[in-house]
Each structure stands twice: as structure tokens, then as C-alpha cells.
Amino acid sequence: MKTFKLKLLNIMEEKNGEIIPNHIPLLDGLIIDREDEKNQWTVEAYTERSLQPYFEELQASKSEVLIQVKISKESNAMATFITSIIGINEIGANINVLFIGNIVDKRKENIESLLTALIDEGFQGKELLEKFKELT
Known part of the structure; x- marks a missing residue:
């Protein structure tokens, strides 16, 4: 504890x-x-x-x-x-x-929202990973 x-x-x-x-x-x-x-x-x-x-x-x-x-x-x-x-x-x-x-767990919710937004913007694969690292 x-x-x-x-x-x-x-x-x-x-x-x-x-x-x-x-x-x-x-x-x-x-x-x-x-x-x-x-x-x-x-x-x-x-x-x-x-x-x-x-x-x-x-x-x-x-x-x-x-x-x-x-x-x-x-x-x-x-x-x-x-x-x-x-x-x-x-x-x-x-x-x-x-x-x-x-x-x-708000962090998980926030991460899921960010990833969804990036995918909706057309990011995928290595480009998605790089953009995600840049924003977090």
C-alpha cells in the first residue's frame, strides 16, 4: 500500500x-x-x-x-x-x-483521443508514430 x-x-x-x-x-x-x-x-x-x-x-x-x-x-x-x-x-x-x-484513467482516454484524431487526419504507420511522439 x-x-x-x-x-x-x-x-x-x-x-x-x-x-x-x-x-x-x-x-x-x-x-x-x-x-x-x-x-x-x-x-x-x-x-x-x-x-x-x-x-x-x-x-x-x-x-x-x-x-x-x-x-x-x-x-x-x-x-x-x-x-x-x-x-x-x-x-x-x-x-x-x-x-x-x-x-x-484519464491518460488512457487522452491517448486514445489523440491517436484517433491523428488517424482521422490521415497519419499512418511510421508517420503516425513520429507525429504521436512529437505531440506527447
Whole structure:
């Protein structure tokens, strides 16, 4: 297992047909790559108790929760996860919320999109490989 600092958490919510990030203020947090056979990650968000009803409602109403996080540094790119809430715990005057889920691999999606665009532009064979290397 590998453990990282959770720097930012957004709960992705659907409103009027759009996906909107709901920023959750963190007091602290961790993200753990469990390195298990299901490629699951655990996200622990330590936040204010005033958010407890929000998370309880989210847990009761949705089997899957789409989240975006920043790991280790604010300057890192956002990572997207499909998760479920597995626990909400009172800790002193605050709460922690535990999520478990899988990362959505945007890099693979981006690579596939780039390759498709290059093929649509007529690149093939060695020329396709050279153009792909140039752009990545």
C-alpha cells in the first residue's frame, strides 16, 4: 500500500445536465493506493462536522459518488475516482468521511483521443508514430 496526502476534494454533482464540482473544505486527509486485485483506493477526508448531514444524505441516496482529488501537492493535476462512501465517523468536533473506489484513467482516454484524431487526419504507420511522439 502507498499513502499520500489529500490536498483537495471535490464531490462531482449533476445540476441541470452539467457536472459541477462541490468543493469540500478539508482539515486534513489521506489517500491510499491499496494495491489490491481490484485496484481500489481509499480516500479519507477529515472535515467539519457541519457537513455530516450532506455526506449522510449522499451516502443514503447514491451507490456511486464521483470525486476529484489533488494528491500530495496543490500543483498536481486532478485525479477522478468513482467511489462509494463506506463510513462517516465523528472525531472530536469534526468528522472523517471514508470513500473506496477506483481511479478513472484519464491518460488512457487522452491517448486514445489523440491517436484517433491523428488517424482521422490521415497519419499512418511510421508517420503516425513520429507525429504521436512529437505531440506527447
